[in-house]
Amino acid sequence: MDSNHSNNIIPVGTYNVHIGYDLLQLLPDYVFKLTPSSYKYVLITDENLFKLYGETIITSFKVKNVNILHYTIPPSESSKSREQKANIEDFMFDNNCNIDTVILALGGGVVGDLAGFVASTYMRGIGYIQIPTSLLAMIDSSIGGKTSINVEKYGKNLLGSFHRPKAVLIDIRFLETLSVRDLCNGMAEAIKMALICDEQLFTFIETSIDKILNKDTKVMIKLIYECVKLKVNIVIQDEKETSGLRSVLNFGHSIGHGIEILLNGKLLHGECVSIGMVLEAELARNKGFLMNSNIVMCRLNNMLKSFHLPTKLPSNLSIHDIVEKMAIDKKNRNGKKQLVILTNIGSVKSSPSYTTSIDDQDLINQLDTNVTLVADNMTSSAGTVYVPGSKSISNRVLILCALGIGVSRIHGLLYSIDTQTMLTCLRQLGVQYYWDKNEILIIHGTGGKLTLTDLSTLYLNNSGTCSRFLTTLCTILPDRTEIILTGDERLKERPIKDLVDTLTQNKNNIEYLNEHGHLPIKISSNGQFRGGEITINGDVSSQYVTSLLLMSPFASKSVVLKLNQAKQIVSKPYIDMTIELMKTQFSIAVDDSEPFSYTIPCTGPYQNPSEIQIEGDASSASYFLAIAAVHPGLTVTVANIGSNSLQGDSQFCRILEMMGCHVTQTETTTTLTGPEQLQAIADEIDMNKMTDTFMTLACVAVFAHGRTRIRNISNQRLKECNRIEAMVTELQKCGISASEVETGLDIEGINNHNIEQSAIIHCYDDHRIAMSFSIVSSRCKNISIDDKCCVDKTYPEFWLQLEKVFGFKVTSPMLILDETVLNTKKNSNIRIFLIGMPCSGKSTIGRFIANKLKYLFIDVDKEIDKEIHGSSIKDYINQNGWQIFRSLELKVFKQIVQKTLLCKEHVVVSCGGGCIETAEVRDELCKQPYVIYINRDLDDIKMDYLKCTSNDRPHLDLNEKLQERKVYYRQCSKYEFCLLKNEQNWRTNEINLLSFIKTIVAKKTQLPISENSFFICLTYKNLLNVDKDRFLSVIHGCDAIELRVDLLESYDIDFIGQQLAYIRKHTHLPIIYTVRSQMNYGTFNNNEVEIFQLLNYGIKFGCEFIDMEANWSKDIKNNWLKTIKNKHSYVIGSLHLKWSVFDFNQLIDKCTHNGQVDIIKIVIDTDNSNSTTDDMLDIFTQLKKSQKQPDEPKRIVFLMGNRGKLTRVLNTFMTPVTHELIPRPAAKGQLTVKQIQDIRHTLGLIESKQFYLFGSPIQRSLSPCIHQTGFDYFYLPYNYERCETNDVTVVQNIMKQSNFGGASVTVPLKQDVYKLFISDTNYSVSDSVKKIGAVNTITKLENGGFYGDNTDWIAIHKLITETLFTKSSVLVIGAGGTARAVLYALEQIEYIQFIYLYNPRTPENAIRLASTYNNQNILPVTKDDINNLKNVCIVINTLPSSINFTLDNLFFEQHSSSAEHRSVLYDVNYIPYETALTKQAKQYNWTIIYGIDMLIEQGLEQFQIWTGKATTVAPIIRQTVLKAYHEVIDHNE
């Protein structure tokens, strides 16, 4: 092709594409040839191009006396808009442009698309000429007649047309001013074109990379010519996208499009397509369509990288988002994505159609860089694998052949980034080679006559081998040749000093360009490698030695290479391999008979063998052998490596054999079967001869029995990463105990157990870490690996092979979770999200709650920390800016949401304070049912903020931020929890939020309030001014508290929140949230909208009851009831009415709302009426009786006013009351609890009862305190007293008394009462009593009969399950009555494994007791057994404290576990407070459950049986009893 003024023409149906150099000066003539010069011309261009070329073009027209208008747009994608189109049209109308106008579109794709679209609609279409100036426009957008603009709100290229230009004029000269980034952007499309339809073009690009980057005219013309021809070809056949052929152009664009949208301009189109191409090609490989995928992927990746194009997904993108955004791509049919499938370089799948449906699952699998192995459905127990060729042999053979004489055909060459780099460099050094069927490499030896073809820099990527081998090789370049060797950042960190030192001593001239001892280096050749005696350190890298050995035959003098034998030779097998290859395959008589010295004759070039077979890579093989090793009974055969191997790593199978595997080898194959039990090798294992496989061994060692000690691999600290440190870190993540030692590492095997922990393994961009951990992952699907692509370095098909050989499923961890969901169908777990400002306690309280409720706890910030590996969030933000941080946060957040959706456990998630600034986070939160805004007062936040966050967060202006964010917090939260201002006791906040959460997640079932209940109506303006003791007196006797919001001095949300926080600080009684309107005798104005808004806050604030007035409009009520349908709150439908004649049914209906309320409250005002007491009682009974069925809403009914007082006494469910200490009653005629209870008692509506404690000795018993406190609290006319006796007939007699209510029974009577109760049908007992054989609670039933129960076991059960959640065994000491209750309680806890029963003095009793249980897990033990028990996390002592029983210290030493899972000691004795045993356990940091707690809990259970009201008073009783207890008990007793 002629470069100057040449004009290559490609016809496209009705018009031509001209390609040439410097065509611009011919533009006017050219244009006039196409259109009569009478026409009007409009030049449309962008500002950049106008500056560069505008004047020239306009002048060139003016010279010819032709006028040309011009219009300039801003150079940006946003110019492709409706507005800009209209602007241009206006401009043209203003200038009288008519049908005889021709537009000249000068610019990149933006100008071309926009100007073309204007031309297509202006006056129903006028002519235009495309003058593309960017590479992308030249080869892509200007060809094919597609025009378009974007619609900002909806997407790219949504408006447009097919409109053919009159011509396309491509002037290569424009490229001179194009930036490199824009050039490479265009190259993405060129590479795509070659990849999908022209192998030759692909090779042409591959061999012209540097020329293209230098915009070499000749090369660019050819490149553009070829690309245009290809596109024209496709476009001609399918101009309007009807046959489907044109869709092949979308290769790389399907995924690329999703990325482009999400990145919103951060990457250019071609850059997104580049990533898309790699991913879509990999997808084709994984679906089995891509031939020779190793080579294709490698060539593609390398080419893209050469043009600085990205190949990996930016890490801040969410995979689900990409898949979602792909969905609106217009190429999708039936909801499934249609993708173009690559089958080889230069071809795509074309039948049955050009696109193939791909499931979202496959896409997620493809896009996720994390990978995990699932072994569940392994299909076979044996498999065969051909591993890729040995990397070391491949690279050596390439060098040998390149330097030899003759043509060689290399079989089995490893094709990897490493070898590709080597090949590219060799080509640069004048070596010629080509592929036979993409399989066999045919290489033409140079005989050592290297020439530097074009560029004088060798770019070595991350290849250490290349850097070492090529450094020496470059010394034989022709005299005075200068060449630079460089690579990526990591390669620059790797040492090269010793080699360079040696070469310098050998009179070669090498210079460090940056850092001493590291790449980049400049080699100035003097045309020879001198030879003679050469010395080098043998303890750094064998590659140095090999490098020198390979070049030795070319030396001027025979080489005697001496290794400084400081300690030992590193990786000697690799040196042996080099020598072996030189000797056997290339006939060089290397003399290695002397230790540490090699003599090589300077015979000149090698003689190339015509065929060479490269053996499989032993390190790659090690992973397959290892996987078989850790799966008992699994067999694998590696078919291309055997006893003949040159590689030291081939001996790896011998180590596995020593660990118990069954191994057989032929000369070329190796077969291994995994044993039942792997045994660690007792001695230290010297891995110096097979360093590359030490990581494989480390991962195998995990499943062995015993400790594996890997030694003599120090040099592995200098590899792709510090491999020893990395292995230890990652193994520890999996819960394996591994530790670094100076020359290696130790791994403690877990003995064929399964790994419980889940972990994400970080790969450090080191393929060996990824492959090694596949071994661990194959045993545990919760171990995933974070960068699956890093295996591409040596083994791109690794994952695919694992699937093929073993039948593992290799999949994205996201899909495993998805599967879990499919399996469980519906996710019913509770997911709580805590949001709020920094320092609101989200993490602290969140963790506390998760711990208490046994929920999983996730801290978003902690997850982000993991994502940014080591750097702090603050540093990350400083480096990357808030925006990038937010998008990372969004990504992490979405992953967490996904995880919470999929996991079975309940979860508490603590979110970062600012996450709600991201709209997508808010959207996600809005979808969640339990998002709680932790609302802490600004002053409180400020105080802590200064203290705690200065170091790890960038500083925020809190005032401003809170203002701004509060709106968002409220918008996306369903609940709001206010911390009491200035609360000093953080525990109060924790406990209150805990009960808040318990309330909101509870399913509405039974009302939390039963008959005979009261609620106090608080009429304070601001509770915060009320003294605590006063408040406690006021609520005395009540079952619930009504907050009258309408009476508060402010309706500000924060203020209301503080009122609730105050109430919750002092009591956990349920709260009734009421906004009483004036219409209903309250003070809130009758504005229903405002009322319902406030009611919403009642729900948000977690109030148990909401009072909804029934007289508001139907719509607002029904809507509100609908929105709160699944919420926790019970609704009271209330009406307050003046006395009149009523239709009761109508009234009831009005309040019931079709059964959508839980309680009906009807109050009628009797003042100013002439009603009689009879009338009133009449109304009262009618309303009361209107409840026919128990499941109908319960009624609160009474009459207001002085004369209504009687009905307040008669209403027994949730009667509103006041208190003398309250400023004023909430309503006319309100009474106090005491008044009502007194009247009821006086009238005989409640009867007095007598309760007893039976047993001996009982003088110091606290039971009276427990029960009397409870009775008194409710103003019940009940009395509880001690009856000291050990005679069951006394009990029997007292039970006959008419006012007998019930009794507690204690030692020594529990068994006797039991016997009494099973002797007669007048008595009934619970199941637990039957099993335990003891009664501790007697209750008189309504029918006059008696009921016996045992509440001891309930208390034991409660205390244990509250303290211990982990699977563990228990040691129970003692074999008496309490022990029986303990055993019964333990049997009810499913996570208790073994129950060991130990009775020190009379072991027979333990045996006897155990035998009465039909339970194999209850095992009597003796003193000798005690210290050998396993996994005992709880010890329960039932022996009397007087025995002063203790255990061996040894026992505690053995069973004291980590801080998180503390062991528990439970002593049932409550006198003294500390027993000898609790004191002993304390020394070992055990958690103690004290006897007093059991006493109180069993008492509360009794109280519940007698009154049904234990929950209300439990906190009060606990407090009172503990106080009494500590006063009575001398702690040092």
Ligand SMILES: NC(=O)c1ccc[n+]([C@@H]2O[C@H](COP(=O)([O-])OP(=O)(O)OC[C@H]3O[C@@H](n4cnc5c(N)ncnc54)[C@H](O)[C@@H]3O)[C@@H](O)[C@H]2O)c1
């Ligand atoms: N119609 C189609 O078939 C088709 C195909 C592919 C892409 N496109 C469209 O093409 C557009 C992208 O094209 P683009 O990459 O050329 O973008 P562009 O037009 O924005 O050009 C990129 C940048 O390079 C500058 N530039 C262009 N030529 C230059 C030169 N010779 N010297 C100096 N600077 C120069 C431009 O001013 C601009 O800043 C997108 O809008 C895309 O949708 C259309």
Ligand SMILES: [Zn+2]
């Ligand atoms: Zn494109």
